[in-house]
Amino acid sequence: MKRFQLVRQQFAKKVVVSSMPMPYQFKHQAFGFFKTLTLITVTACLLLIGIGQVYCYASDLDTIHTMQNIRIKDREQNNKQIRTKIKTYKKLNEELRNIQETAKQLKTEKFRLLETLIFGKNHADITLVQRTSIVRENLELLYRFIEKDYPIERLARLEVVKKLQTKLRKSSLSPSLMEEFYNILHNEIGFSQEDRVRTESIAIADDNIEAVTFNIGRVGYYFIDEEKKLAGLFSLKRAQWKLVDFDTYANNFKKAIEIIENALTERYIILPVEAMSKANVE
DSSP: OHHHHHHHHHHHHHHHHHHSOOHHHHHHHHHHHHHHHHHHHHHHHHHHHHHHHHHHHHHHHHHHHHHHHHHHHHHHHHHHHHHHHHHHHHHHHHHHHHHHHHHHHHHHHHHHHHHHHHHOTTGGGSOHHHHHHHHHHHHHHHHHHHHHSOOSSHHHHHHHHHHHHHHHHHSOOOHHHHHHHHHHHHHHHHHHHOEEEEEEEEEETTEEEEEEEEEETTTEEEEEETTTTEEEEEETTTTEEEEOOHHHHHHHHHHHHHHHHHTOOOSOOOOOBOOSSOSOBO
C-alpha cells in the first residue's frame, strides 16, 4: 500500500512538473511571436513599396506622355514654319527671276539708247573700231576742255577721263566702257546746271587764302573773303582769280550765297561776268 502511494506521489510530481513551461519552450514561443510580427511588418513594407512603385511608374508614364505630346506639337509647329519658309522662298525666287528678266531688258534698252546718244541714229552702220576711235577722240577733246574750264573739282574730273582713256588704249569699246563715257558726259553737263557753295583754298596774287566760293552753273565762278574784304571771279582767259570791288559786289555775293544755300527764288541778282569784249559785264 505504501508502495502504491509512493508511486502515485511520484506520478503526480511528474504531472505537475510536465504541466509547467520550461525556460527553453518560453524562449522558443517568444521568438516565434517576434518572427511572425517581423514577417508581417516586412510584408506590409513590401506591400507599401510595391504600391509606391506602381504609383511612381504610373506617374512616370504620364510625364512621358506629356513630353511626347509637347514634342509632337513642337515638331508640327516647326514643320509648319518650314513649309511657310519654303513657300516664301519660292515666291521670292520667282520675283527675283522676274526682276532679273526686267533688268536684262532694261540693260538692253539702255545700251541701245547710249548708242543713239553717242553715235546718232545710224549707230548700226558704225563698226566697233570706228566707235572706239570716236570715243577716244571725244575723251581727248573733253580732257582739254576740263583743263581750260573753271577749276571746280578739276583734278577729280581729269582723273576720271584719264582712267577711261587708259582702258580704251588696252581694249576696244564695250558696253561697260560706253556707259562710263556717258557718265562722264552726264557729269560735265551737270556742272553747267548746278549752283554750289564751297569753302576752299584759292590763290590770289601769289597768296593762298581760305575763302567761300560759289558757282552759277558755268556762267561764273566767284569768291568772297569778308575778313580780308576781298571778292572776285575766276577769269577763264587768264586762268586765275581776278579781284572785283568789294564794296560794290560784297552784298550781291552774300545774297547769291544765301539763295543757293537755301534754294530761294529771286527774279535777278547783279553779278560780274567775264566777256571777250569787256572785263566785267553785269
